[in-house]
Amino acid sequence: MRIATLSIGDELLCGEVVDTNQSHIAGALFDAGLRVERHLTVADDEDAIVAALTELGALCDHVVATGGLGPTPDDLTASAAARAAGVPLERSAEVLEHLARFAQRVAGGMHPLNERQALVPEGARLIPNPLGTALGFTVRIGSASCSFLPGVPFEMKPMLEETVLPALIAQTGVAPQLRSTLKLFGIPEATAAARLEGILPKGSPVQLAYCVKFPEVHVILRTPAGHAKPHRAAVAAVRDRLGHHLFAEDDQTLDGVLADLLRATGATVSLAESCTGGLIAARITQTAGSSAWFLEGAVTYSNQAKSRMLGVPAPLIEAHGAVSAEVAVAMATGARAASGADLALSVTGIAGPDGGTEEKPVGTVYIALADRNACTAKRHQFPGDRERVRSITCFTALELLRQHLLTLPGASFRA
């Protein structure tokens, strides 16, 4: 089965929007055992869309197209699809009903412009859109069955997962490929690759790939269906060699792993943040149900706030500076004492671009963790600009928390 994707939109070819739909669709199909052979992007230009669809229709068995289904005059996909399919546009009663139902949920009702969305190629099969006005549709063009989805990722994703993918899988009878992603932190890509040299036996069907998603490094293992045993063996071997840097696998994230550990151990957490300015709290509270383990966070940018909210003695700040191990420890112990949490994490540092000194240059960060028994701070020197320093500080602090939680009763990490 030859599959292509097509993205439609001026905003993509003017560089205003990064095309995340392409990679999302490619990844979802890959996991299902299908492979996208080529991807094409064209502008909101009816002739260009017709040309692209005609080409892909001659080349492929299936095309997944996104974009250009909205209500505005530059949304030309339905009309181009009809032309490429050689059928007229028809006004769909089903779409009109959908629009009417949708209008009731939206303050102010439906705008008349939206009625354009009721025009679909004659004979097209509709694809439900639970989250927006634009229904998708499937229509035959050349030798290909072409599915059209809206370009808004939030609407496109459930339509792909609930309608397009199941139909493709049923049609092709493919078995899912095997893919495992081992997520590492604190090791450069080249070092990880060097450590894994020769790890696959000769003739192994497993393919190793590396992917940097700052500050994470991902090792990806891809194996065709039917080779589960060598795949599992390779995953185990990678885990074995890089275990210390492994914080999550596959769909797991550091936030999710932390949430599981906090739930399993029953530990509660408070935060005291300076240079990360709320970033750590925002990540922890991203997880639904986080109110069960997260009590509070203090974003203490000013010295007064450090003293008043966390009880850090002003003379301590004066003596050592706000960015110091002493203040990091006082922030963490203060946050723990005030909130009554089992654990408290603190960070204080210089994110830049200003504020650095010779002794404490930009990127100097102290991170401390307090529990019932003790509190220690560690000094870090992170490279990069403000955004990277903040982001790696956040990651390092959460990783410190994860390592600590692993030592508590009840904790476990997928073996």
Next chain:
Amino acid sequence: MRIATLSIGDELLCGEVVDTNQSHIAGALFDAGLRVERHLTVADDEDAIVAALTELGALCDHVVATGGLGPTPDDLTASAAARAAGVPLERSAEVLEHLARFAQRVAGGMHPLNERQALVPEGARLIPNPLGTALGFTVRIGSASCSFLPGVPFEMKPMLEETVLPALIAQTGVAPQLRSTLKLFGIPEATAAARLEGILPKGSPVQLAYCVKFPEVHVILRTPAGHAKPHRAAVAAVRDRLGHHLFAEDDQTLDGVLADLLRATGATVSLAESCTGGLIAARITQTAGSSAWFLEGAVTYSNQAKSRMLGVPAPLIEAHGAVSAEVAVAMATGARAASGADLALSVTGIAGPDGGTEEKPVGTVYIALADRNACTAKRHQFPGDRERVRSITCFTALELLRQHLLTLPGASFRA
């Protein structure tokens, strides 16, 4: 001049990497006055690359290709380019010299694999790479001059800017296009489009486009070079019709606009966040220098934290619930009083998926702003999942702050 881009790489068609090169190149060319007509992505498969290059070589005057120039065996671009151009590969002394120079800078020297990178199509013009081993090259394929660049964005970007773009501009003699982006909040795309109907005089060279970047809606005006007057007039007309929803233009962001306003008015801010869990603080402190106006933030997830950190009376929480106008007001006034800031912003709400009731369903959020004179809270009902509720809450709160700052002496918004 017809221009296409080509991305080469399995990781793109397996969905492991989002193709940011495509949008970067498209944007850079657009701003220079050139327009990418279509984009193609193919896998690390020599036949597929040759087919793509042959197609684009017949269709275009110029192709900018990225990826597949690395040292590993799955890097097949040079060999495919030679085949598509109908010339042999040759070992380039210039590349070998570059590799040797580069090896001296790298710890551990050059890996023997890198020597593969010295093979380029015969007669190709080399493109310097100041930051990596992979030199680029330009070669004629069909009617197109095709430039090949490495896929690593960090290396690709300077090569595009320093060599490929200047050559294209010199060759075509184009002048930069005009592009303006007006960023709106609190108005749906369709409503914005409807309000702007008929805004362009007949025959105007200006093109209007819409782009949703949740929760923002962008109106983009694109005009060919030489039409500055109608472009400016159209921008002014859009500002005029949608002014109330306009929070930023072009490269401005809400965070940046807020920072400018806080700097200009000299106002200081504190935050009290419940359901956003630090997200607002993280956004405010993203801006360098924010310590000048941001004093502190309290992330009060528990009721105890609301009382202790912000002085919200426990009986008030009991009487009205933590998610109520009364508590939002008490949080904001409490945060202001404790910190001594000029302004304090508070949010309390139900981000979901749990915690909703019939009276206060998921998405119910109260946002309050306190200044010296008063504090009022407003109830909002936001749609979507936890992430969207948190993100739109954050945006709404910051927009409330912006509107308030605009009323203070010293404030101004680009006219």
